[in-house]
Amino acid sequence: MRLLVTGGCGFIGTNFILMMREAHPDWNIVNLDLLTYAGNRLNLLPLEASSRTASGGDYSFAHGDIRDPEFVSALLEEHRIEAVVNFAAESHVDRSINDPAPFVSTNVQGAQNLLERARRHGVERFVQVSTDEVYGTLGPEGRFSESTPLAPNSPYSASKAGADLMVRAYVETYGLDAVITRCSNNYGPYQFPEKLIPLMFLKALRDEPLPVYGDGRNVRDWIFVDDHCRGVELALLKGRAGQAYNFGGNAELPNIELVKTLLDLLDKPHSLITFVKDRPGHDRRYAMDYGLASRELGFEPRVSFSQGLTQTIEWYRDNAAWLDQVQSGAYRDFMDQWYGERK
Ligand code: NAD
Ligand code: TYD
DSSP states (O other): OEEEEESTTSHHHHHHHHHHHHHOTTOEEEEEEOOOTTOOGGGGHHHHHTOOOTTSOEEEEEEOOTTOHHHHHHHHHHTTOOEEEEOOSOOOHHHHHHOOHHHIIIIIIIHHHHHHHHHHTTOSEEEEEEEGGGGOOOOSSOOBOTTSOOOOOSHHHHHHHHHHHHHHHHHHHHOOOEEEEEEOEEESTTOOTTSHHHHHHHHHHTTOOEEEETTSOOEEEEEEHHHHHHHHHHHHHHOOTTOEEEEOOSOEEEHHHHHHHHHHHTTOOGGGEEEEOOOTTOOOBOOBOOHHHHHHHOOOOOSOHHHHHHHHHHHHHHTHHHHHHTOOHHHHHHHHHHHHHTO
């Protein structure tokens, strides 16, 4: 397959490309990434260095913007792309609260541009990587299914829902063969240290206060990134055009429990936990019914939360240089401002 992956230098995109290279060494993979503060080309440098596989597959990196029509068209043409998986996005809820504009620009307009280029160039399959957050929030009971109405609460989730609706419009109007995946909270290697698990890991190692929002009782369903990547692969290969598929990890946890577990694994005291001002519009609970993906695609999460968390901690311990290197000035400026306001 000749596959365009966008956002492949981010957390999930990196893991997806590494997994696809192993699983399908005959694929030609082009990674289009803008290298924002969250993108790190070094993640996949070994693939650039030995791009050709013995099975005739290839990997190449293209520095560019999913919002750029000419750039995307040229790439689709040059590599005769058959399928697109769109991971590229502004992905952090807190940043979207600070400044929604880049989220609309990349997540909605960027997705629309990719869809349009895909349509014009006869791309055979398009996978839009979306999120459970498009469904909004749950009370103590129930789970999101694919028929749950979209009710996003943050500028981030609203922009992802906007893209989902645009995908639907391209399927209905132009007959584009596109599917949507909606996954719960990912964790694992290469996650940028603004998200809960790597941020708390970093703070704990430095014996700094761990900032838990509100009362810490907000619940997330955690999935190891490899399980999400397998889900995206299944949607790419077997998904039904026009269908959205939920993926979840069967690991619902209140934030405070997760943070305590992490501290225990790191042998650090719970006294490092500091409750800070809540995130505005903070969704209370996410939980996923992934029965459809299970029945139609054969999706099941394989990695338990305790296995995945141990593996993740090991990776961050072994890759301290990676953690140092991704903390750019832009990262520090945002963190100082955001957490300064939460005291
Ligand atoms: P990330 O922030 O780690 O990576 C995003 C990548 O997109 C970066 O490499 C960045 O450089 C690139 N990018 C941003 N704007 C771009 C543009 N205009 N053109 C080209 N590249 C651009 O994000 P992630 O956590 O890996 O998430 C990937 C996708 O999965 C996103 O679409 C996100 O909404 C979705 N998702 C994430 C989670 C999660 O828990 N992290 C859960 C469900 C869905
Ligand atoms: P996050 O990793 O930002 O993912 P999302 O908001 O997409 O679910 O946050 C996960 C949960 O952790 C969420 O309920 C917010 C909470 N949280 C904190 O309590 N403190 C923090 O510093 C961060 C970043 C998140």
